[in-house]
Amino acid sequence: MPRIDPDRLQELLKGINGFGRDPETGGFNRVGYSEADMAVRDWFADQMARDGLAVRRDAVGNVFGRFGPVDGPAILVGSHLDTVPQGGAFDGALGVAVALECVRALRDAKVSPARAIEVVATAEEEGRFGGMLGSQALAGLAGADWVAQAHDADGVALTDAMRAQGLDPAAADSAALPPGHAAAFLELHIEQGPVLEAAGIPAGLVTAVSGCSVLQVTLEGQANHSGTTPMEMRADAFAGLAQVGARIPSLIADHGTDQSRITIGKVALSPDEVHTVPGRAVFSVVLRDTDEEVMRGLRAELEAAIAGATTANGLTAAVEDRSWIAPVALDAGLRDVLARAAARCGHVAMAMPSGAGHDAQTMQTLCPSALVFVPSRGGISHAPGEWTDWPDVLRGVEVMLAALAELVSVT
Amino acid sequence: MPRIDPDRLQELLKGINGFGRDPETGGFNRVGYSEADMAVRDWFADQMARDGLAVRRDAVGNVFGRFGPVDGPAILVGSHLDTVPQGGAFDGALGVAVALECVRALRDAKVSPARAIEVVATAEEEGRFGGMLGSQALAGLAGADWVAQAHDADGVALTDAMRAQGLDPAAADSAALPPGHAAAFLELHIEQGPVLEAAGIPAGLVTAVSGCSVLQVTLEGQANHSGTTPMEMRADAFAGLAQVGARIPSLIADHGTDQSRITIGKVALSPDEVHTVPGRAVFSVVLRDTDEEVMRGLRAELEAAIAGATTANGLTAAVEDRSWIAPVALDAGLRDVLARAAARCGHVAMAMPSGAGHDAQTMQTLCPSALVFVPSRGGISHAPGEWTDWPDVLRGVEVMLAALAELVSVT
Secondary structure (H helix, E strand, O other), X not given: OOOOOHHHHHHHHHHHOOOOEOOOOOOEOOXXXXXXXXXXXXXXXXXXXXXXXXXXXXXXXXXXXXXXXXXXXXXXXXXXXXXOOOEOOOOOHHHHXXXXXXXXXXXXXXXXXXXXXXXXXXXXXXXXXXXXXXXXXXXXXXXHHHHHHOEOXXXXXXXXXXXXXXXXXXXXXXXXXXXXXXXXXXXXXXXXXXXHXXXXXXXXXXXXXXXXXXXXXXXXXXXXXXXXXXXXXXXXXXXXXXXXXXXXXXXXXXHOOOOOEEEOOOEEEEOOXXXXXXXXXXXXXXXXXXXXXXXXXXXXXXXXXHHHHHHHHOOEEEEEEEEEEOOEEOOHHHHHHXXXXXXXXXXXXXXXXXXXXXXXXXXXXXXOEEEEEEOOHHXXXXXXXXXXXXXXHHHHHHHHHHXXXXXXXXX | OOOOOHHHHHHHHHHHOOOOXXXXXXXXXXXXXXXXXXXXXXXXXXXXXXXXXXXXXXXXOOEEEEEOOOOOOEEEEEEEOOOOOOEOOOOOHHHHHHHHHHHHHHHHOOOOOOOEEEEEEEOOOOOOOOOXXXXXXXXXXXXXXXXXXXXXXXXOEHHHHHHHOOOOHHHHHHHOOOXXXXXXXXEEEEOOOOHHHHHOOOEEEEEEEOEEEEEEEEEEOEOEEOOOOOHHHOEOHHHHHHXXXXXXXHHHHHHOOOOXXXXXXXXXXXXXXXXXXXXXXXXXXXXXXXXXXXXXXXHHHHHHHHHHHHHHHOXXXXXXXXXXXXXXXXXXXXXXXXHHHHHHHOOOEEEEEEOOOOHHHHHOOOOOEEEEXXXXXXXXXXXXXXXXXXXXXXXXXXXXXXXXXXXXXXX
């Protein structure tokens, strides 16, 4: 029976996190197509080559290491190596390290897989350029045309960023995996939320990735002196915003599900002065659910709530759709494989949705895909404080290994 | 009968507004103890001297011009010459110009007043240094000790600002008017609100100046990923703020009066990111009423609303009292004089409270004081768009002149 080597896995994760570490904050900076991001890919490719995997890289920077039969469909397993600015040690990196450790464990156990495994370290998952370029390119969803129009928040063109790292943006289409190449995709990732920790369950098997609608709402009223303007003569943009915000719990209760999330995260009042009635409020709304119909319903009810708040407060409203990402149901068959694997390992696993986006949702458009969560302490992520206890990591890895062992033996 | 000379008044206001005008914005910058503020005082003192008034200046920069008997109590009439940054053409300046025009009209009509009139142009009313220094010094409420501790928002010490203009901060106590000097204080000011315009009434006779309580509230929760954190596991500081904001209308309906105003004008979320549940919200609350008991009741109910919102959202709250200014009832007898004067002039006047602070409320602690409002177009103030139609100005001035004529004939 193949067995995980905890020390070797820890050493591998430490090796990845030798790149981009900020000693002042303890955070990691391997932003897509940065020097540190490219350097860690070189290093990781080298690790896989030393293990005897057949290494290749594609036009957008995805790195692959193939184990087992040279030809035929492969089980892809991995995650991403890039981070957000000042990100944590686990987001993406853990899933990549786990993928290689599983292969090492199979190799050491002299397993001769009937089907190949490809460890994959995807590129630019964190969306510096507004997408999940690595997996989208693999799935044929982002090619040269998409690359040509993408910029980061500082206005840097993706084409320039790629060229600076020796990648040819015009060749992006070639990253699309040929039909039949990928038999399945498995990803292990930290939950980035508090659910598993609170439930005391070591592994989550993701049923679906929530869709995500981002709105920017502008309420326009009239800035006025807070002392001289009677309440009934105001057009107070903050009062409108507060009314919308206070409506959210009942809106979800009436029209949402337990998977619904509505968040107002960013607010700018104008003039934003203590003694002045706010004349304008610009705020973000992020709306998520695992059911697109529910999302549409909540979107409509939210718009009605905004309309009600504007009427009540003498405001005008502009609601701008910034993005709409549909929910993605992951593969149920593959989730069953993982559930059986968890049972064999004696680990409790729970089915759960993912509120955050992951490569697995993109890969699902290409091949059956599955996503395993391990707990995030305190739900903290995208920050230096991100942490998963090592015993929790190991339980998740054992589930992945057991599932992979089953999948590669099937012909 | 003395008569206002509209052209002369307009010319005088134009003369004052020759100082500190920003040609780019059309706004006025005569911030307390700035070069422009001191220069306009020199110019205005010179205008009064040319009119034969006995001019004097005090230790904090208030400027006086006395007309009539050299000895005995005087009717003080005036307003302030300083402005907020990028202020309008009327706030303060109009009341000063009107005071001198009334004296000129009395002089031209060969009125020989039984009681002196002192035109007064107060200093630093707009609160660059956190008070209304000019009138507070006259009333003996701010002397050298107060001056020694005051700083502006940029950290400039009031003592330094005064010394730079040749004023001796240590002499501030000497600005206090001796007992019996002021028989009354009259001020004409723009309303800075929409009430008179909406009512179609040219003059407001102020009954009381609202008290003002300024709070800073901090709600602390937990910043979290907007997708991975279920609604029921959040500690969303914005959700708490929205609940407090949405409670304001019913809070006033249940515990306030038609003079109550509660304003949330300034809001800072942290981290203030689209995809993150806000972990902290810091916001201002300004609470006003003309009745201090009502203010206390609203203050308590607001605190209860904050406590309710924190409990409901898993937050902690810190409520910091930044200032508490009690309401001031102006002199009813003097208001009657003004009401009779309005009736004699054939102008409709309405009794109303003032939601903004004015020199008259400070002077009321020294002598019977009254405040006449003229309409502000659109309620706009503290901005270049501040405007009062000239016919409205003239109706207000006629009321002031008629009242003054009555007051100075009384012995």
